[in-house]
Amino acid sequence: MMRPFLRVLTPVFIMLMAVLLSGCGEQFIVLDPKGPIGESQKDLIYFSTILCAVIIVPVLILTAIIVIRYRDKPGSKASYKPNWEHSTKLEITWWGIPIVAIVILAIVTVKYTYALEPSKPIESAKEPITIQVTSLDWKWLFQYPDEDIATVNYIKIPEDVPIKFQLTADTAMNSFWVPQLGGQIYAMSGMAMTLYLQADEQGTYFGTGANFTGKDFAKMTFKVDATSEEDYKAWVDEVKATSPALTAEGFEQLTEPSVSNVQLFSSFPQGLFHKVAMQYINGGGGAHQHHGSAESEAADTKATDSNTAPADAAETHDHNASHTDSNAHAGH
Amino acid sequence: MLDKIKQFASEFFVTGDPLILGAQVSIGLSLVAILFVLTFFKKWRWLWTEWLTSVDHKKIGIMYIIASILMLFRGGVDALLMRVQLAAPQLEFLNPEHYNAIFTTHGVIMILFMAMPLMFGLFNIVVPLQIGARDVAFPFLNSLSFWMFFFGAMLFNVSFIIGGSPDAGWLAYPPLSELSGSPGLGQDFYIWGIQISGIGSLATGINFVVTILKMRAPGMKLMQMPMFVWSVLSSCITIMFAFPILTVTLFLLFIDRYLGAHFFTLDGGGNPMMYINLIWMWGHPEVYIVILPAFGIFSEVVSAFSKKKLFGYKSMVFALMSISFFSFFTWAHHFFTMGSGANVNAFFALTTMLIAIPTGVKVFNWLFTMYRGRLSFPTPMMWTIAFIPCFVIGGMTGVLLSVAPADFQFHNSYFLIAHFHQVLIGGVVFGYFAGLYYWWPKMFGFRLHEGLGKWAFWFWNIGFYVCFMPQYALGLMGMTRRFNAYDFDMGWQPLNVVSTVGAFLMGMAFIFQVWQIAHSIRFFKKEKDGDAWDGRTLEWSIPSPAPLYNFARLPQVTSQDEWWEEKQRIANGQPAKPLSKLEPIHMPKNSGIPFIMSLCWFVAGFGFVWDWLWMAIPGLIGVAICMLVRSFSYDTDYYIPVDEIERTEAALRGTK
Numbered sequence: 001m002m003r004p005f006l007r008v009l010t011p012v013f014i015m016l017m018a019v020l021l022s023g024c025g026e027q028f029i030v031l032d033p034k035g036p037i038g039e040s041q042k043d044l045i046y047f048s049t050i051l052c053a054v055i056i057v058p059v060l061i062l063t064a065i066i067v068i069r070y071r072d073k074p075g076s077k078a079s080y081k082p083n084w085e086h087s088t089k090l091e092i093t094w095w096g097i098p099i100v101a102i103v104i105l106a107i108v109t110v111k112y113t114y115a116l117e118p119s120k121p122i123e124s125a126k127e128p129i130t131i132q133v134t135s136l137d138w139k140w141l142f143q144y145p146d147e148d149i150a151t152v153n154y155i156k157i158p159e160d161v162p163i164k165f166q167l168t169a170d171t172a173m174n175s176f177w178v179p180q181l182g183g184q185i186y187a188m189s190g191m192a193m194t195l196y197l198q199a200d201e202q203g204t205y206f207g208t209g210a211n212f213t214g215k216d217f218a219k220m221t222f223k224v225d226a227t228s229e230e231d232y233k234a235w236v237d238e239v240k241a242t243s244p245a246l247t248a249e250g251f252e253q254l255t256e257p258s259v260s261n262v263q264l265f266s267s268f269p270q271g272l273f274h275k276v277a278m279q280y281i282n283g284g285g286g287a288h289q290h291h292g293s294a295e296s297e298a299a300d301t302k303a304t305d306s307n308t309a310p311a312d313a314a315e316t317h318d319h320n321a322s323h324t325d326s327n328a329h330a331g332h
Numbered sequence: 333m334l335d336k337i338k339q340f341a342s343e344f345f346v347t348g349d350p351l352i353l354g355a356q357v358s359i360g361l362s363l364v365a366i367l368f369v370l371t372f373f374k375k376w377r378w379l380w381t382e383w384l385t386s387v388d389h390k391k392i393g394i395m396y397i398i399a400s401i402l403m404l405f406r407g408g409v410d411a412l413l414m415r416v417q418l419a420a421p422q423l424e425f426l427n428p429e430h431y432n433a434i435f436t437t438h439g440v441i442m443i444l445f446m447a448m449p450l451m452f453g454l455f456n457i458v459v460p461l462q463i464g465a466r467d468v469a470f471p472f473l474n475s476l477s478f479w480m481f482f483f484g485a486m487l488f489n490v491s492f493i494i495g496g497s498p499d500a501g502w503l504a505y506p507p508l509s510e511l512s513g514s515p516g517l518g519q520d521f522y523i524w525g526i527q528i529s530g531i532g533s534l535a536t537g538i539n540f541v542v543t544i545l546k547m548r549a550p551g552m553k554l555m556q557m558p559m560f561v562w563s564v565l566s567s568c569i570t571i572m573f574a575f576p577i578l579t580v581t582l583f584l585l586f587i588d589r590y591l592g593a594h595f596f597t598l599d600g601g602g603n604p605m606m607y608i609n610l611i612w613m614w615g616h617p618e619v620y621i622v623i624l625p626a627f628g629i630f631s632e633v634v635s636a637f638s639k640k641k642l643f644g645y646k647s648m649v650f651a652l653m654s655i656s657f658f659s660f661f662t663w664a665h666h667f668f669t670m671g672s673g674a675n676v677n678a679f680f681a682l683t684t685m686l687i688a689i690p691t692g693v694k695v696f697n698w699l700f701t702m703y704r705g706r707l708s709f710p711t712p713m714m715w716t717i718a719f720i721p722c723f724v725i726g727g728m729t730g731v732l733l734s735v736a737p738a739d740f741q742f743h744n745s746y747f748l749i750a751h752f753h754q755v756l757i758g759g760v761v762f763g764y765f766a767g768l769y770y771w772w773p774k775m776f777g778f779r780l781h782e783g784l785g786k787w788a789f790w791f792w793n794i795g796f797y798v799c800f801m802p803q804y805a806l807g808l809m810g811m812t813r814r815f816n817a818y819d820f821d822m823g824w825q826p827l828n829v830v831s832t833v834g835a836f837l838m839g840m841a842f843i844f845q846v847w848q849i850a851h852s853i854r855f856f857k858k859e860k861d862g863d864a865w866d867g868r869t870l871e872w873s874i875p876s877p878a879p880l881y882n883f884a885r886l887p888q889v890t891s892q893d894e895w896w897e898e899k900q901r902i903a904n905g906q907p908a909k910p911l912s913k914l915e916p917i918h919m920p921k922n923s924g925i926p927f928i929m930s931l932c933w934f935v936a937g938f939g940f941v942w943d944w945l946w947m948a949i950p951g952l953i954g955v956a957i958c959m960l961v962r963s964f965s966y967d968t969d970y971y972i973p974v975d976e977i978e979r980t981e982a983a984l985r986g987t988k
Contacts (some may be wrong), residue, residue, distance in 0.1 A: 119671070173604065206822070
């Protein structure tokens with residue numbers, strides 16, 4: 001009667017198989033981070049897994065032992081106490097075990113929650129590079145305001161330099177996720193989120209949209225190339241020299257529901273990101289007009305000063321509580 | 333004229349997909365077949381008087397269970413279609429719209445139209461019997477709840493052949509679910525289907541809270557209730573507080589879509605994030621609503637098949653009630669990545685972890701119920717034993733997900749998918765199967781074939797692990813949920829194939845279960861004794877299936893496992909309790925109003941979906957008339973005379 005044992009071992013066995021079959025980790029990109037944020041998150045994942053395993057492995061073993069020992073068979077020598085139903089000592093013990101484990105995990109979690117708050121800048125001697133991310137239907141637009149270039153479905157970054165991603169969405173909420181650099185954050189319309197990431201190594205990393213945005217959501221994957229700073233500068237210069245400019249009309253076309261290959265642009269309309277982020281707050285008078293134009297009347301009465309908001313208004317709309325440099329803005 | 337009809341039909345019916353065409357044809361044929369059989373065997377009157385108008389909790393429970401098994405089939409087919417689509421990279425088996433519709437309906441159906449009615453079915457059948465009552469507190473409302481659920485579910489289901497399925501995800505986040513994202517009718521079917529059935533769920537919640545608080549047999553104190561009854565109480569209290577949130581949220585979404593309001597739109601001051609918060613304020617308690625009764629079932633089963641009292645009764649009660657309470661304070665863990673800031677995330681991470689404590693305690697209590705017991709392993713107990721490792725692992729991955737900063741890497745990936753399927757299948761489905769197998773003899777008076785049940789059990793279990801363990805790995809490989817296709821270079825294919833194989837193993841398991849039921853009916857063997865498992869609680873003290881009035885004499889309760897203690901007393905030669913004199917039994921009369929009123933709701937909902945006021949308004953008027961008629965009907969109850977009770981009892985007990 002080894003069945004209970006098998007039952008317990010099956011999941012463990014399959015998990016082991018899964019790990020072994022796929023060559024120990026290369027494809028497990030979440031567990032193979034190439035940046036400080038992903039690294040901390042990986043540590044946290046391992047820590048919490050081990051802490052939980054310390055409790056559940058004995059529980060699984062205990063289950064197997066009890067199920068085997070107390071099964072009803074002729075001549076069983078195991079004790080049988082049909083009315084034994086309470087033991088203060090035992091019950092305190094197993095209220096205690098999970099409490100202790102959860103307290104430990106809670107302390108670690110809270111510490112990391114503050115340490116890894118996505119809008120918290122990464123400490124570095126180097127100035128961060130800003131990349132403005134817009135989720136469109138169904139492609140990503142990346143703008144480099146410092147370099148004045150833009151890309152679709154492709155990011156190039158220099159290694160060892162913190163990247164400040166500012167994120168918004170044109171319509172439905174998406175989530176911006178580059179697993180090997182670090183965890184995701186939602187890209188939401190009507191606001192700009194901040195996410196700091198950094199690559200410590202050169203390489204090509206997989207990026208994806210992680211929140212369902214409609215029909216061709218699955219086509220919203222992209223590559224992130226981390227290169228040396230020289231290569232990065234050379235690439236920027238090349239894009240500036242050889243690629244077309246992104247015009248306002250060009251952007252209109254991008255917002256049309258469709259999928260896209262990689263595109264590179266040598267410039268983009270001034271303040272485009274903020275216009276997109278603020279479009280609904282401005283009463284529909286933002287970057288483009290294709291959303292429910294009949295419904296924008298009510299909004300017009302609400303929009304007062306945000307039309308005149310400075311170009312960086314969206315930044316102050318950062319909803320991250322710990323974002324310190326935001327000077328509260330009336331256009332909210 | 334003909335062109336007009338053609339034009340209308342092409343908009344009315346979903347056209348152009350061979351799979352759906354096949355479904356339409358087969359649904360049409362089965363409808364014809366059902367109508368034919370009913371007419372041929374002259375069963376219409378029987379159907380109406382015995383079932384459709386019945387207010388008997390046992391029959392309503394059986395109807396809930398039949399409906400949920402049908403829905404399990406539909407939701408399961410959805411799942412298999414998805415798994416086929418994901419078995420190879422860039423497969424074009426389903427186009428993106430179809431895939432999106434299927435994962436949406438799979439989620440809605442499995443939670444709201446499969447798990448919920450299966451749960452309500454067990455509530456209905458078991459709770460009155462366990463507390464020694466003759467029916468629920470409000471039998472008419474109970475029937476109305478069932479028919480509201482049923483017609484709501486039908487309204488939702490009809491969308492895939494008429495009008496088009498919703499495809500904005502099972503929780504329908506705006507703006508995708510707004511007119512701007514879903515201009516079609518699918519989302520309206522979603523709103524009205526869930527609204528109508530949701531009213532039924534809320535009423536059931538209220539009904540069972542009152543039943544448990546007011547209808548217990550004389551002498552049964554709260555702390556002597558069977559653990560399943562406690563779990564139903566905690567679940568129903570959660571329903572009472574959670575379902576109004578769902579109703580209001582979907583109503584606001586309806587106003588947005590129908591009247592052009594701006595609660596959740598992008599423009600006009602609307603805020604889609606508010607919807608996400610609101611829907612999860614219902615959605616998180618909802619998962620506890622379905623898991624708590626499963627905990628109750630495991631407690632009953634583990635105690636019955638260990639031949640031992642449930643260990644740590646008070647701990648269990650406290651754990652159940654605290655889970656029900658804390659379930660309302662964890663909703664934001666579904667969107668740690670919304671960037672609400674470290675304070676908010678830390679709070680919700682802690683409340684989520686807090687729930688792990690009572691849950692862990694319950695596992696220990698089940699283990700120590702078995703400790704020093706005498707375990708036997710018929711199918712209900714097998715499901716219980718399989719549940720423990722499965723749920724413990726699923727719970728552990730849940731704790732991993734609750735670590736907010738780590739969740740930034742798990743969120744919306746297949747790791748999450750694997751986690752919630754593990755707790756929902758390993759917890760809820762296994763639990764309800766355990767309950768179904770355990771109480772089946774009580775419901776129908778015959779047993780299910782054990783051998784086929786074991787085949788089904790092993791297929792379900794092996795299939796489950798083969799299907800979902802690889803999905804944890806896929807999540808760590810960066811695979812996002814709701815992808816309808818993936819590229820060749822991701823290396824996701826091998827594990828996806830394994831996962832698909834697992835899904836089909838579970839499909840086989842379902843076939844075994846259907847076979848098991850069919851086989852057991854074919855070789856029907858009447859249960860001679862009402863006490864199929866040498867049970868401990870009151871439902872086993874009466875014949876199977878229970879007579880209309882359940883208990884000829886209301887039992888006098890003095891202890892927790894009343895029936896077990898009674899059997900012990902008799903075995904020890906102590907005198908049995910003296911039988912009191914039989915008295916006429918007060919019973920509710922059957923009523924067709926719940927069925928008709930729910931049908932009117934269906935008509936009204938269908939009218940609103942299509943924006944046909946000529947249909948919606950008469951539907952609502954029908955609802956109002958039904959309410960009026962009910963308000964002025966005074967002939968709603970009757971008494972079963974003593975001699976009829978005596979005859980019934982003699983016939984039932986005589987076969988002993």
